[in-house]
Amino acid sequence: MxxxxxxxxxxxxxxxxxxxxxxxxxxxxxxxxxxxxxxxxxxxxxxxxxxxxxxxxxxxxxxxxxxxxxxxxxxxxxxxxxxxxxxxxxxxxxxxxxxxxxxxxxxxxxxxxxxxxxxxxxxxxxxxxxMTWLSSSYATELMSVAGDHRWEYIYGISFPTFYSLYAARKMSVDGLTREQLSSVPVKSHHYGYYNKNAQLRRQITIEDATGSIPIAEPLRLYDCCLISxxxxxxxxxxxxxxKEMSSEPLWLTGIGTSSDTFRVTDRPNLTNIEGNVRAGQMAYKQSGKTAKDIDVAYVHDCFSIAEIMAYEDLGFCERGKGGEWSAERGAYIDGPGVPTNVDGGLKSKGHPLGATGIGQVVDAYKQVYGTVEKPRQVPDVEVALTHNVGQHGQFVNVFILEP
Amino acid sequence: MSEHEMGFVVELSSDVKNRQRMTADFRKFITGLEEGKFLATKCKKCGKKFMPPRFTCPCGGTDLEWFEINPEGTLYTWSIVHFAPEGIAKQTNVPYVLGVIEFEDELRLAAHMKGLTSKPKVGMKVKVAPQELENGNLAYFIKPA
Incomplete structure (x- = not known):
């Protein structure tokens, strides 16, 4: 394959x-x-x-x-x-x-x-x-019009709202907690603090995230990524x-890609994004790797809930356990699992839409060749994964990268 | 918590008739609403049901029949929105509550919620009901059953 x-x-x-x-x-x-x-x-x-x-x-x-x-x-x-x-x-x-x-x-x-x-x-x-020359409300508008005009947009479903629908459902079905959600941006900022390319280089606490202003409840300000x-x-x-040009090439050994329904109400569930699962499996199969082989990952954390679903969808932890996994520092460099978004992610590094998926690959390259800032360098990276989502799963690309 | 405190002034933005291009198919859905009915569609070729109604089926079927659904169900998920997109912000106050109701056959519909006296809860019994607005326009809302 x-x-x-x-x-x-x-x-x-x-x-x-x-x-x-x-x-x-x-x-x-x-x-x-x-x-x-x-x-x-x-x-x-x-x-x-x-x-x-x-x-x-x-x-x-x-x-x-x-x-x-x-x-x-x-x-x-x-x-x-x-x-x-x-x-x-x-x-x-x-x-x-x-x-x-x-x-x-x-x-x-x-x-x-x-x-x-x-x-x-x-x-x-x-x-x-x-993006940042426009007001936040106009930027929100430009992203919201990607929703179905007839059945979603007129109800004021902004992009934070789409993801808040997943968060509220996952809290009820999987027992996801507010503190577990907050643990995601805490990690993002922990690593983004060290990244010279990051937009918001500031450490935050669980209390900062949990106490931040509501945007689209259950999601709050610190659940949401930046406009950049x-x-x-x-x-x-x-x-x-x-081979002729470079002594340090990074090979794309998996190019997984998939999609999901246009309307949020047509999804089979709102606790996971099945497009993530399909794209991930395609990339794993092509590269002959599994989640266990991944040394560093970049997942699309446009919202904290999106990162938690990505842990599950890409097989970093058991389905339904993403929140616990995050709170147990599963995604830290010194944690038990796959170090994830050690560049600060979309939350701390930023999210200039067209650049984001390429920026993930650039940082993966630097991780593989050991050239990122020391406090966020993962030792001995042999296999990196990037995961980039458009809308809330209407477009998904998962890449596996190896030296 | 009163409705006013929850900020349910969403009349204009929920207007289903005047904020979109009216097609013959969609007119049928609106006519149903005017009669107090929620109409969904079913593909005559493969039998799949659609709410919101689709007028063509992913199986290729173009012959779909209308059927009325029971407007009662459970709250599948919700959101309390504090920052509206600019195009919506002009016509509504924040916060507003958005709900997704689940009917029989796992059919779902998103709409603004009204009539809540506390924060919405996944699984609560709800119904969807059409409502004529003060300006004569038509909307539908998810309300506690």
């Missing part, structure tokens, strides 16, 4: 953060709001470091796949053309991909397919998003080219 060999040979990662907005007078003297950092500037911040890391020039790059989740966030149509032009991948094919919050990993999956098919040898996957500006890039190469 092995899949064609494609490697990550270059990585780049901007600092994720809140760059905010600038207000300028327009031509008619009216005040207009613009992003303080543009797609162009952000793309530079990860692409050229990735190119340098790969030890190649733009002459060697045969094309690009650009992940931008929402044109409305960027204020720019045809963003792939702009990004490719800006970083100098000119006269070569480019395309934008979009699978909501899983856009970044879909850019990698698309680049992988272009190389695995034999059409190209070297492709750049670039993820970039500018940022970019991440990986340069990907075929087996032959990767």
């Amino acid at each position: 092995a899949i064609p060999k494609v490697a990550i040979v270059g990585i780049g990662h901007s600092k994720y953060g809140k760059r905010g907005k600038v207000i300028q007078e327009d031509i008619e003297g009216e005040k207009a709001t613009y992003p303080a950092v543009t797609l162009r500037e952000l793309a530079h911040e990860s692409y050229f470091p990735a190119l340098e890391h790969a030890g190649i020039t733009n002459d060697d790059v045969e094309g690009s796949v650009v992940g931008i989740a929402a044109e409305a966030f960027a204020g720019q149509g045809a963003g792939a053309a702009l990004v490719a032009d800006e970083v100098g991948i000119i006269g070569k094919p480019t395309m934008r991909v979009e699978t909501a919050c899983a856009t970044g990993s879909t850019a990698i999956r698309t680049a992988w397919a272009q190389i695995a098919s034999g059409q190209f040898d070297v492709i750049a996957a670039i993820g970039v998003e500018t 500006d940022g970019s991440a890039t990986v340069i990907m190469a075929s087996e032959e080219k990767a």
Whole structure:
């Protein structure tokens, strides 16, 4: 079941953060709001470091796949053309991909397919998003309109609300507790504190999380990830080219992918995300690995409940026991299980939608080659897993990565 | 806890008639509501039932029949929403309560909740009921049974 060999040979990662907005007078003297950092500037911040890391020039790059989740966030149509032009991948094919919050990993999956098919040898996957220039309520609106307009959106189901429906159900069915939920962001911030690329580098306590303001009960502020500006890039190469270019390639040995129903009410249950399970099993099967083999994992913690379901869905712990697992420090480096989101996750590192799935792979690369900040370095990483979810499971990508 | 304290001023955003494109199929659902009925669909080819109603079936079937469902059920899950999306925030006060009711055959429907006197609980007996709004529009709400 092995899949064609494609490697990550270059990585780049901007600092994720809140760059905010600038207000300028327009031509008619009216005040207009613009992003303080543009797609162009952000793309530079990860692409050229990735190119340098790969030890190649733009002459060697045969094309690009650009992940931008929402044109409305960027204020720019045809963003792939702009990004490719800006970083100098000119006269070569480019395309934008979009699978909501899983856009970044879909850019990698698309680049992988272009190389695995034999059409190209070297492709750049670039993820970039500018979000923080918009108000939180408008950003919430842009994400909420992804819900079914007729049966969900008009009831004001925001993205925190979708996940709160899972949380309330899981509390009732599996006995998930408020404190167990709070243990997830405590861990994220514990590790994000050490990550120089993270947006919110601050340690928090269980009490901070449990006592934070309600957003969509049962979920509170500290259950919710950040809104961020940022970019991440990986340069990907075929087996032959990767061996020629890099002494430290990271091979994609599993490319699992799946989906789930569009409407939340059509799911078979709201205690797990079955799309996670399907994507995970596909990736495990392709790579010949199981959950027991994973040394470090990056899971999509857009909300604390999402990380708890991911532990179960990816087999890190028993189904229904994700909350206990989290509270028992199952996902800490010195814990009994798979160290998870030791980069701070979406909660502390940040979540610039189009970049997120690529940023996970960049950090996995650094973990494998031992180059992250010492307090969050997992010893002897041989197998890494990344898990990136769009909406609440409508898009799921799970990758297995090995040196 | 009174309804006012729970912030159930959701009339405009719940309007099922005027906030979306009306199709012939959806008109049937609305007509049912106007008569106090909740109509679901069933595929004549494979027998699968749909609530919310689908007008085509994933099996490829395009001939679906309507049937009335018992509007009583249990609360499958809930959320108390304190920050609304911008497009909704203009038409509602926060917090508002969202519920998912589960009917027979594991059919489910999401709607705003009304008439609660305490926080919602998974498994509580609830029903869904249409309601004409003050402005003449139509909505439906999940309420304790």
